[in-house]
Amino acid sequence: MLAVENLKVRYGEAEALADVSLHILPGEIVSVVGANGAGKTTLIRTIAGMVKAAQGRVVFDGQDITGLDSTGVCELGIAQVPEGRQIFPSLSVVENLRLGATLRRAQADRKQNLSRVYETFPRLAERQKQLAGTLSGGEQQMLAIGRALMANPRLVMFDEPSLGLSPILTEEMFGVVSSLHDSGFSVVLVEQNVVESLELCDRAYVLETGNIALEGDGKALLGDDRVRQAYLGL
Numbered sequence: 478m479l480a481v482e483n484l485k486v487r488y489g490e491a492e493a494l495a496d497v498s499l500h501i502l503p504g505e506i507v508s509v510v511g512a513n514g515a516g517k518t519t520l521i522r523t524i525a526g527m528v529k530a531a532q533g534r535v536v537f538d539g540q541d542i543t544g545l546d547s548t549g550v551c552e553l554g555i556a557q558v559p560e561g562r563q564i565f566p567s568l569s570v571v572e573n574l575r576l577g578a579t580l581r582r583a584q585a586d587r588k589q590n591l592s593r594v595y596e597t598f599p600r601l602a603e604r605q606k607q608l609a610g611t612l613s614g615g616e617q618q619m620l621a622i623g624r625a626l627m628a629n630p631r632l633v634m635f636d637e638p639s640l641g642l643s644p645i646l647t648e649e650m651f652g653v654v655s656s657l658h659d660s661g662f663s664v665v666l667v668e669q670n671v672v673e674s675l676e677l678c679d680r681a682y683v684l685e686t687g688n689i690a691l692e693g694d695g696k697a698l699l700g701d702d703r704v705r706q707a708y709l710g711l
Protein backbone atom coordinates (compact mmCIF):
# COMPACT_ATOMS: atom_id res chain seq x y z
CA MET A 478 0.00 0.00 0.00
CA LEU A 479 2.71 2.46 1.03
CA ALA A 480 6.41 2.22 0.28
CA VAL A 481 9.07 4.61 1.52
CA GLU A 482 12.26 4.20 -0.46
CA ASN A 483 15.66 5.52 0.61
CA LEU A 484 14.20 8.65 2.16
CA LYS A 485 16.61 11.39 3.21
CA VAL A 486 15.42 14.56 4.93
CA ARG A 487 17.51 17.51 6.07
CA TYR A 488 16.68 20.55 8.12
CA GLY A 489 19.44 22.88 6.92
CA GLU A 490 22.70 21.12 7.73
CA ALA A 491 21.08 18.65 10.12
CA GLU A 492 20.06 15.29 8.73
CA ALA A 493 16.83 13.99 10.31
CA LEU A 494 16.40 10.95 8.06
CA ALA A 495 19.51 9.44 6.50
CA ASP A 496 18.26 6.56 4.37
CA VAL A 497 14.90 5.15 5.41
CA SER A 498 13.02 2.44 3.56
CA LEU A 499 9.87 0.77 4.84
CA HIS A 500 6.53 -0.48 3.64
CA ILE A 501 2.98 -0.96 4.85
CA LEU A 502 0.73 -3.67 3.46
CA PRO A 503 -3.03 -3.13 3.16
CA GLY A 504 -4.75 -3.54 6.53
CA GLU A 505 -1.54 -3.65 8.57
CA ILE A 506 -0.71 -1.79 11.76
CA VAL A 507 2.94 -0.85 11.50
CA SER A 508 4.67 0.67 14.53
CA VAL A 509 7.65 2.96 14.36
CA VAL A 510 9.57 3.21 17.61
CA GLY A 511 12.74 5.06 18.45
CA ALA A 512 14.36 7.45 20.91
CA ASN A 513 13.61 11.17 21.02
CA GLY A 514 14.97 12.86 17.93
CA ALA A 515 15.28 9.60 15.97
CA GLY A 516 13.19 11.06 13.15
CA LYS A 517 9.73 9.52 13.73
CA THR A 518 7.77 12.76 13.38
CA THR A 519 9.86 13.77 10.39
CA LEU A 520 9.02 10.46 8.73
CA ILE A 521 5.28 10.99 9.24
CA ARG A 522 5.43 14.62 8.14
CA THR A 523 7.37 13.72 5.01
CA ILE A 524 4.87 11.01 4.01
CA ALA A 525 2.07 13.54 4.72
CA GLY A 526 3.60 16.07 2.31
CA MET A 527 4.49 18.61 5.00
CA VAL A 528 8.26 18.22 4.79
CA LYS A 529 10.23 17.92 1.54
CA ALA A 530 12.57 14.98 1.03
CA ALA A 531 16.14 15.67 -0.11
CA GLN A 532 16.27 12.22 -1.69
CA GLY A 533 14.16 9.09 -2.04
CA ARG A 534 10.54 8.34 -2.87
CA VAL A 535 7.18 7.78 -1.25
CA VAL A 536 4.89 5.51 -3.25
CA PHE A 537 1.19 5.03 -2.40
CA ASP A 538 -0.83 2.43 -4.29
CA GLY A 539 1.84 2.39 -6.98
CA GLN A 540 1.74 6.16 -7.44
CA ASP A 541 4.82 8.28 -6.71
CA ILE A 542 3.55 10.89 -4.24
CA THR A 543 6.95 12.39 -3.35
CA GLY A 544 6.67 16.17 -3.38
CA LEU A 545 2.87 16.21 -3.35
CA ASP A 546 1.53 18.83 -0.92
CA SER A 547 -0.39 17.82 2.20
CA THR A 548 -3.83 18.38 0.63
CA GLY A 549 -2.84 16.21 -2.33
CA VAL A 550 -1.69 13.44 0.01
CA CYS A 551 -4.93 13.61 2.03
CA GLU A 552 -6.98 13.49 -1.18
CA LEU A 553 -5.38 10.14 -1.94
CA GLY A 554 -6.49 8.73 1.41
CA ILE A 555 -3.63 9.26 3.86
CA ALA A 556 -4.63 11.11 7.05
CA GLN A 557 -2.60 11.91 10.11
CA VAL A 558 -3.36 12.46 13.74
CA PRO A 559 -0.56 14.89 14.52
CA GLU A 560 1.50 15.08 17.68
CA GLY A 561 -0.10 17.57 20.06
CA ARG A 562 -3.52 17.11 18.39
CA GLN A 563 -3.58 20.54 16.70
CA ILE A 564 -7.30 21.02 16.92
CA PHE A 565 -8.88 24.49 16.68
CA PRO A 566 -9.60 25.48 20.31
CA SER A 567 -12.04 28.29 19.55
CA LEU A 568 -14.21 26.16 17.25
CA SER A 569 -16.77 23.65 18.46
CA VAL A 570 -16.38 19.89 18.29
CA VAL A 571 -18.62 19.56 15.24
CA GLU A 572 -16.89 22.50 13.48
CA ASN A 573 -13.51 20.83 14.02
CA LEU A 574 -14.89 17.58 12.62
CA ARG A 575 -16.37 19.33 9.57
CA LEU A 576 -12.98 20.89 8.85
CA GLY A 577 -11.66 17.36 8.49
CA ALA A 578 -14.13 16.76 5.66
CA THR A 579 -13.34 19.65 3.32
CA LEU A 580 -11.50 17.38 0.89
CA ARG A 581 -13.13 16.25 -2.34
CA ARG A 582 -12.72 12.60 -1.33
CA ALA A 583 -14.59 13.24 1.93
CA GLN A 584 -17.64 15.08 0.57
CA ALA A 585 -19.86 12.18 -0.44
CA ASP A 586 -19.47 10.23 2.81
CA ARG A 587 -19.52 13.23 5.14
CA LYS A 588 -22.72 12.36 6.99
CA GLN A 589 -21.86 8.69 7.25
CA ASN A 590 -18.35 9.47 8.52
CA LEU A 591 -19.70 11.91 11.09
CA SER A 592 -22.10 9.24 12.40
CA ARG A 593 -19.26 6.76 12.54
CA VAL A 594 -17.07 9.20 14.51
CA TYR A 595 -19.91 9.77 16.99
CA GLU A 596 -20.48 6.03 17.29
CA THR A 597 -16.77 5.47 17.93
CA PHE A 598 -16.58 8.40 20.39
CA PRO A 599 -19.97 8.89 22.11
CA ARG A 600 -18.30 11.54 24.28
CA LEU A 601 -17.86 13.73 21.18
CA ALA A 602 -21.50 13.22 20.23
CA GLU A 603 -22.54 14.51 23.66
CA ARG A 604 -20.32 17.56 23.27
CA GLN A 605 -20.89 18.58 19.64
CA LYS A 606 -21.40 22.26 20.47
CA GLN A 607 -18.68 22.54 23.11
CA LEU A 608 -15.59 24.59 22.24
CA ALA A 609 -12.73 22.21 21.49
CA GLY A 610 -10.33 24.16 23.72
CA THR A 611 -12.47 23.34 26.75
CA LEU A 612 -12.39 19.56 26.16
CA SER A 613 -10.24 17.39 28.41
CA GLY A 614 -6.93 16.11 27.04
CA GLY A 615 -8.42 12.70 26.28
CA GLU A 616 -11.45 14.22 24.56
CA GLN A 617 -9.18 16.44 22.46
CA GLN A 618 -7.26 13.35 21.38
CA MET A 619 -10.55 11.69 20.37
CA LEU A 620 -11.42 14.82 18.41
CA ALA A 621 -8.06 14.75 16.59
CA ILE A 622 -8.68 11.10 15.65
CA GLY A 623 -12.26 11.90 14.64
CA ARG A 624 -11.11 14.75 12.43
CA ALA A 625 -8.66 12.43 10.65
CA LEU A 626 -11.45 9.89 10.08
CA MET A 627 -13.65 12.60 8.54
CA ALA A 628 -11.12 12.78 5.68
CA ASN A 629 -12.25 9.30 4.64
CA PRO A 630 -8.75 7.85 4.81
CA ARG A 631 -7.47 4.37 4.03
CA LEU A 632 -4.21 4.87 5.90
CA VAL A 633 -4.12 6.70 9.24
CA MET A 634 -0.80 7.82 10.72
CA PHE A 635 -0.74 8.45 14.47
CA ASP A 636 2.05 10.54 16.01
CA GLU A 637 2.28 9.93 19.77
CA PRO A 638 -1.48 9.60 20.35
CA SER A 639 -1.05 8.79 24.05
CA LEU A 640 1.06 11.86 24.82
CA GLY A 641 -0.23 13.46 28.01
CA LEU A 642 -2.95 10.86 28.57
CA SER A 643 -3.50 8.95 31.81
CA PRO A 644 -2.80 5.18 31.79
CA ILE A 645 -6.54 4.44 31.51
CA LEU A 646 -7.02 6.81 28.58
CA THR A 647 -3.87 5.44 26.97
CA GLU A 648 -5.40 1.95 27.10
CA GLU A 649 -8.61 3.36 25.61
CA MET A 650 -6.64 5.01 22.83
CA PHE A 651 -4.86 1.74 21.97
CA GLY A 652 -8.31 0.13 21.88
CA VAL A 653 -9.44 2.72 19.35
CA VAL A 654 -6.38 2.10 17.15
CA SER A 655 -7.05 -1.61 17.34
CA SER A 656 -10.72 -1.23 16.37
CA LEU A 657 -9.77 0.99 13.42
CA HIS A 658 -7.49 -1.81 12.29
CA ASP A 659 -10.36 -4.31 12.72
CA SER A 660 -12.55 -2.16 10.49
CA GLY A 661 -9.98 -2.33 7.70
CA PHE A 662 -7.89 0.81 8.07
CA SER A 663 -4.15 0.59 7.61
CA VAL A 664 -2.28 2.25 10.46
CA VAL A 665 1.15 3.74 11.08
CA LEU A 666 1.68 4.13 14.81
CA VAL A 667 4.43 6.22 16.38
CA GLU A 668 4.33 5.73 20.14
CA GLN A 669 6.45 6.22 23.26
CA ASN A 670 4.65 3.28 24.89
CA VAL A 671 6.95 0.79 23.22
CA VAL A 672 5.56 -2.38 24.83
CA GLU A 673 1.89 -1.69 23.97
CA SER A 674 2.82 -0.45 20.54
CA LEU A 675 4.86 -3.58 19.69
CA GLU A 676 2.19 -5.87 21.13
CA LEU A 677 -0.53 -4.27 19.05
CA CYS A 678 1.20 -4.01 15.69
CA ASP A 679 1.62 -6.53 12.90
CA ARG A 680 5.17 -5.36 12.16
CA ALA A 681 7.48 -2.68 13.46
CA TYR A 682 10.51 -0.63 12.57
CA VAL A 683 13.05 0.72 15.05
CA LEU A 684 14.41 4.09 13.97
CA GLU A 685 17.79 5.25 15.27
CA THR A 686 19.25 8.62 14.32
CA GLY A 687 17.54 8.68 10.96
CA ASN A 688 18.13 5.05 10.00
CA ILE A 689 16.10 1.85 10.35
CA ALA A 690 18.09 -0.17 12.91
CA LEU A 691 15.73 -3.15 13.22
CA GLU A 692 12.51 -4.37 11.71
CA GLY A 693 10.23 -7.33 12.10
CA ASP A 694 7.26 -8.86 13.85
CA GLY A 695 6.29 -6.67 16.84
CA LYS A 696 6.29 -9.49 19.40
CA ALA A 697 9.62 -10.80 18.14
CA LEU A 698 11.12 -7.32 18.53
CA LEU A 699 9.80 -7.21 22.10
CA GLY A 700 12.00 -10.20 22.82
CA ASP A 701 15.04 -8.72 21.06
CA ASP A 702 17.87 -7.92 23.50
CA ARG A 703 18.73 -4.63 21.79
CA VAL A 704 15.11 -3.43 22.01
CA ARG A 705 14.82 -4.58 25.61
CA GLN A 706 17.98 -2.73 26.63
CA ALA A 707 17.47 0.46 24.63
CA TYR A 708 13.73 1.01 25.04
CA LEU A 709 12.53 -1.07 27.95
CA GLY A 710 15.50 -0.60 30.28
CA LEU A 711 15.75 -4.39 30.82
Ligand code: ATP
Binds near residue numbers: 512
Ligand atom coordinates in the same frame (compact mmCIF):
# COMPACT_ATOMS: atom_id res chain seq x y z
P1 ATP B 1 10.44 12.85 19.47
O1 ATP B 1 10.17 11.44 19.90
O2 ATP B 1 11.29 13.60 20.45
O3 ATP B 1 9.23 13.60 19.01
P2 ATP B 1 11.23 12.20 16.73
O4 ATP B 1 11.79 10.83 16.60
O5 ATP B 1 9.82 12.41 16.31
O6 ATP B 1 11.46 12.74 18.20
P3 ATP B 1 11.88 14.33 14.89
O7 ATP B 1 10.96 15.31 15.52
O8 ATP B 1 11.54 13.77 13.58
O9 ATP B 1 12.20 13.13 15.89
O10 ATP B 1 13.31 15.02 14.80
C1 ATP B 1 14.44 14.40 14.15
C2 ATP B 1 15.63 15.37 14.21
O11 ATP B 1 15.36 16.51 13.38
C3 ATP B 1 15.90 15.93 15.60
O12 ATP B 1 17.30 16.03 15.75
C4 ATP B 1 15.25 17.29 15.57
O13 ATP B 1 15.93 18.21 16.44
C5 ATP B 1 15.43 17.70 14.13
N1 ATP B 1 14.36 18.59 13.68
C6 ATP B 1 13.03 18.31 13.67
N2 ATP B 1 12.32 19.35 13.16
C7 ATP B 1 13.22 20.30 12.84
C8 ATP B 1 13.14 21.62 12.29
N3 ATP B 1 11.95 22.13 11.93
N4 ATP B 1 14.29 22.31 12.12
C9 ATP B 1 15.48 21.77 12.47
N5 ATP B 1 15.64 20.55 12.97
C10 ATP B 1 14.54 19.81 13.17
